[in-house]
Amino acid sequence: MVSQCRHPTLRALPDQNLTSSRATGLLAGAPPTGAPWRPPAGNPGDPQFWRPVDSAYEQVLQEERARYPWLLLQTMATGVPRRALYSALGARAGWRVLDAGTGFAPVAVEMAGAFGCQVVGVDYDRDQLERAAATTHALRAVGWLQTHSAGSATNAATVSFAAALVGGLPFGEGTFDAVVARFLLQHVADPSGAIAELVRVTKPGGVVCIIDVDDGLCLSHPGPPEAVRRLEDAYQQAQQERGGDRMIGRKVPEMLDAAGVAVGHVLVLPQAAYGRTSPTDWSQRLLHLRLSTFAEEIVERGLLDEATVNEALRQLATEEMPATTVVDMHLAVIGHRRP
Numbered sequence: 001m002v003s004q005c006r007h008p009t010l011r012a013l014p015d016q017n018l019t020s021s022r023a024t025g026l027l028a029g030a031p032p033t034g035a036p037w038r039p040p041a042g043n044p045g046d047p048q049f050w051r052p053v054d055s056a057y058e059q060v061l062q063e064e065r066a067r068y069p070w071l072l073l074q075t076m077a078t079g080v081p082r083r084a085l086y087s088a089l090g091a092r093a094g095w096r097v098l099d100a101g102t103g104f105a106p107v108a109v110e111m112a113g114a115f116g117c118q119v120v121g122v123d124y125d126r127d128q129l130e131r132a133a134a135t136t137h138a139l140r141a142v143g144w145l146q147t148h149s150a151g152s153a154t155n156a157a158t159v160s161f162a163a164a165l166v167g168g169l170p171f172g173e174g175t176f177d178a179v180v181a182r183f184l185l186q187h188v189a190d191p192s193g194a195i196a197e198l199v200r201v202t203k204p205g206g207v208v209c210i211i212d213v214d215d216g217l218c219l220s221h222p223g224p225p226e227a228v229r230r231l232e233d234a235y236q237q238a239q240q241e242r243g244g245d246r247m248i249g250r251k252v253p254e255m256l257d258a259a260g261v262a263v264g265h266v267l268v269l270p271q272a273a274y275g276r277t278s279p280t281d282w283s284q285r286l287l288h289l290r291l292s293t294f295a296e297e298i299v300e301r302g303l304l305d306e307a308t309v310n311e312a313l314r315q316l317a318t319e320e321m322p323a324t325t326v327v328d329m330h331l332a333v334i335g336h337r338r339p
């Protein structure tokens with residue numbers, strides 16, 4: 001399971017990586033460079049096409065600029081199903097796109113760099129936005145956004161960021177050609193309100209795409225040792241107590257329908273594996289990082305005693321996990337705002 005994230009508090013925005021534009025109130029992560037946007041060479045179906053993005057994330061990880069390294073690892077680990085979606089959206093150069101709950105901005109930088117979209121990434125966590133901007137700087141350094149983000153005002157590929165709650169977006173009615181929210185709604189206490197806001201800022205006829213988890217679609221057999229399993233359960237319980245919903249995936253189509261979206265596709269994005277993992281494997285590292293991040297909260301909420309939490313984290317940090325079949329599916333719901 002790779003799609004959780006914490007609810008950090010808002011903090012003041014450091015200015016070294018982000019510059020504020022008075023005209024738009026946006027934070028520029030990758031300003032235009034002057035040359036018209038051209039599609040990158042290669043085929044988005046070829047993993048090599050995305051190499052610059054992967055390199056940028058590796059660089060950010062190595063430089064330890066990530067406040068949430070587990071979210072960065074998750075961003076890196078879920079590239080294949082994420083990238084498989086863009087063709088279903090019909091992304092086009094010059095589209096104005098909102099990436100709500102942008103995190104490390106994978107959707108934003110990929111839709112801008114590969115398809116020439118003008119993407120605004122929104123997140124309520126200013127520290128996370130600083131990390132997202134660092135990613136766009138790293139991508140300029142490896143030539144992804146610098147080479148391909150630029151051009152006339154009407155045909156530029158850009159990435160900008162804005163700090164906002166999804167329930168109160170600082171954009172007018174019908175601003176965007178497409179709105180994407182990936183792994184956001186599972187954390188939001190009022191998902192219907194959030195969806196209403198996402199639909200409001202989408203143009204009539206524009207694309208709305210919500211990607212999220214549904215734990216009913218996930219299984220593992222025989223699964224991890226008892227202490228690790230109990231810590232994972234406690235983690236999920238903590239998310240629910242915070243107002244989140246790990247079964248949100250199945251509810252999204254009817255919520256979109258009720259909010260004025262004609263639902264076109266409900267896609268399953270599967271990932272599956274079988275094998276042992278060791279403490280140095282990315283999946284075990286990711287699980288250890290994520291559960292460590294929330295360990296204190298889990299104990300404070302009384303969901304698990306400290307000894308069990310510590311034992312589970314010790315096992316993940318030092319021991320090989322038994323060979324297990326893991327199936328982890330996300331749902332992507334794509335529709336158009338009704339006129």
Ligand SMILES: C[S@@+](CC[C@H](N)C(=O)[O-])C[C@H]1O[C@@H](n2cnc3c(N)ncnc32)[C@H](O)[C@@H]1O
Nearest residue numbers: 004005101102103123124125164165166182183
């Ligand atoms: C699991 S991360 C997903 C990041 C990214 N969309 C991706 O696909 O990798 C969820 C993000 O949503 C942000 N977030 C959570 N609740 C939010 C809210 N109510 N308004 C805006 N952002 C929110 C978090 O700060 C976090 O960066």
